[in-house]
Amino acid sequence: MKVLRIGEKVARIPIIQGGMGVGVSRSNLAGAVAREGGIGIISTAQIGYDEEEFETDPVKANRKAIEKHLFLAKEKAAGGMVGVNIMVALRDYAEHVRAAVAAGADVIISGAGIPAKLPEYVKGSSTKIAPIISSAKAARVLLQRWEKKYQRTADFIVIEGPKAGGHLGFSREELKDIDGLDYDNRIREIIQVVQEFATHFHQKIPVIVAGGIFTAEDVKHAVDLGADGVQVASRFVVTKECDASQAYKEAYINAKEEDIVIVKSPVGMPGRAIKNKFLERVAQGPVKVERCFRCLEHCNPATTPYCITKALINAAEGRIDEALLFCGSNAYRCEKIETVPEVMAALCGE
Secondary structure, three states: OOOEEEOOEEEOOOEEEOOOOOOOOOHHHHHHHHHOOOEEEEEOOOOOOOOOOOOOOHHHHHHHHHHHHHHHHHHHHOOOEEEEEOOOOEOOHHHHHHHHHHOOOOEEEEOOOOOOOHHHHHOOOOOEEEEEEOOHHHHHHHHHHHHHHHOOOOOOEEEEOOOOOEEOOOOHHHHHOOHHHOHHHHHHHHHHHHHHHHHHHOOOOOEEEEOOOOOHHHHHHHHHOOOOEEEEOHHHHOEOOOOOOHHHHHHHHHOOHHHEEEEEOOOOOEEEEEOOHHHHHHHOOOOOOOOOOOOEOOOOOOOOOOOHHHHHHHHHHOOHHHOOOEOOOOHHHOOOOEOHHHHHHHHOOO
């Protein structure tokens, strides 16, 4: 496998560990992946949920935790690359980006919305930026906007397919017929668009494919399509190093294929999660929001189906029956707890 070069930054293995919040991919997991030669990614979504200030000042708690977990991850990484995933849908998106840059994040990956102003927030830093996109049209629109307003382009691109976990850039109708999407062709179309901008800016723009990557064969398939690397998330959940609770990991191991369903998130996008008692309760009607943490830009506590912060904190802390358990389409294939080195070796075909 070729090294992954993003500007002057180099990852020995072209595997990015996907960002997973709340509290699923923090410093322990990200640092372990970076140490093995990949790129470890910390999710900033309510990253400070276990800081003492969180209940009274979640903004301060999250800012503090971004700095802390980047520092800890870089300590573990032994020179490897560590970055963050920051959702555009966050109310404090700009502050999260600036905090990550100040803390020395090597890369920022941004989705769950259009990161139109991301170049503005990282200007003057060495932090590399990548939007998460799912179509050639979205890639062209965003890259044209960055070119026109900031006279720059993306440092790399993450193409997230319909088999990914968390929030998805697809309609429910598209997700009902994943095989009918012919996503391989969409990936080729996106790569072609990205190549146009790479040629225009006289620079290499690596393309990373995400969603449903579970085996070395999946990695090879993505590379054969023209990708420079892959992003993997679900498989890293069931590692010893993952920051989530043991109960969260066991929920993946115990899940069957039919347990993985599409849900509606308060973010306003469909998502993929493991069916449990919490989702059964949500299906019967909205779950009253006891306290709003003001995490999302467009979330109204009076009309939201449930508090996503509370549901994801419950997941991270192991209260599985009261939790939203985001996962990728292949989560049911997780059979045992592994180590990060074992997963990395398996993905590399070793």
